[in-house]
Amino acid sequence: MxxxxxxxxxxxxxxxxxxxxxxxxxxxxxxxxxxxxxxxxxxxxxxxxxxxxxxxxxxxxxxxxxxxxxxxxxxxxxxxxxxxxxxxxxxxxxxxxxxxxxxxxxxSLTDYFGECAPPKQTENGADQLHQVRNGIYLVHSGGEDYFAVHESVADNFMSDVAEAFGRRDGEYLYYDLTTAAVPLFELRQIYGEVNDLVVSEDSLLSTLNSNFKLYVSYYNELVQEEAKIPPVEAPIGLFLQKQLDRAAQEPESRSREEPVAERSVP
Incomplete structure (x- = not known):
């Protein structure tokens, strides 16, 4: 008409x-x-x-x-x-x-954003770097281990809440092996190389539920029922091989890590 x-x-x-x-x-x-x-x-x-x-x-x-x-x-x-x-x-x-x-x-992060420079090493070269993939590293520095994520990866593939748990240094966010549970959970759903780092999914989920209740609540509010982080009974802090190695060297120190104080996030 x-x-x-x-x-x-x-x-x-x-x-x-x-x-x-x-x-x-x-x-x-x-x-x-x-x-x-x-x-x-x-x-x-x-x-x-x-x-x-x-x-x-x-x-x-x-x-x-x-x-x-x-x-x-x-x-x-x-x-x-x-x-x-x-x-x-x-x-x-x-x-x-x-x-x-x-x-x-x-x-492809490399093709789309370019090659991310690795984390800056200390002046004496003591840092040990293991590249997981472009912009994602395992770093050993000052006797401690960290999960390092380049800001390009974080800004495009991680939530703001996950970023808030990291310590920014230059172009990288650094997570100790406990707070690493949050970015590992998000990035393992995208990159197979990150998923391969997780040796125990139950421990990862248990760590999130025990130490990062606010994050779990935030995440579960945004996703459908089948995608929610479920409650899991498992040892916490044993989702990476480095954690298992450390626990094996200190068998009497703990059979189960106590929850750490949760950081407030924006």
Missing amino acids: NQPTGESIWGNINTAFEIALNIYAIVAKDENGLEHEGIMVPKSKAKEVLSPKAMSMAEQDGDWLCYGEDTKDIPMYEMLQRRVAACKRMETKAIDMMAELRRDGKL
Whole structure:
């Protein structure tokens, strides 16, 4: 159906334009020369663009449903509702596509962001670096072990909450082997090399539940039921080989790590 022309319930139509599919805004002039604004929708298409309630509130004029100055906001509101819903569907689809690209490894960090420089070593070269993949390292420095993540990786593949648990030094975020549970949990879902570092998923989940309750609560609020972090009964702090090696060297120090004080996050 073409756009409305000629006579309408408000007078002769001077202007008509389609503001959305099958929804027309019009300006008409009555016999007294007064202009009136309204919305017109063809009856044959109304069910496709309007709810039954909105249709019932229209004034009928031949093949058209008409909404005057007191009711024209009704079809406008429903039109905007559909646009918001369409935007949300597009956003969800885009997020799902990005996640799929990450899982399938099609998004190459090296190609996309360039090669990340390794963490800066100490002046005497005492630091030991093990590259997990571009921008992700295991670092031994000052007698301690750290999980180091380049800011490019963190900004694009980790949550803000996960970043907050790290100590920033230059272009890298450093996590000790306890706080490493948070970035490891997020990055292992994207990179197989990071997933290979985790020798016990149960210990990783138990560590998150014991030491990072706020993070678990935050994460579980954002994901669907099947993706939530479940409660797990397992030794904490034994999800990396380095932790197992340390525990083997100190068998009497602990059979199960006590929860550490949780850091507040923004």
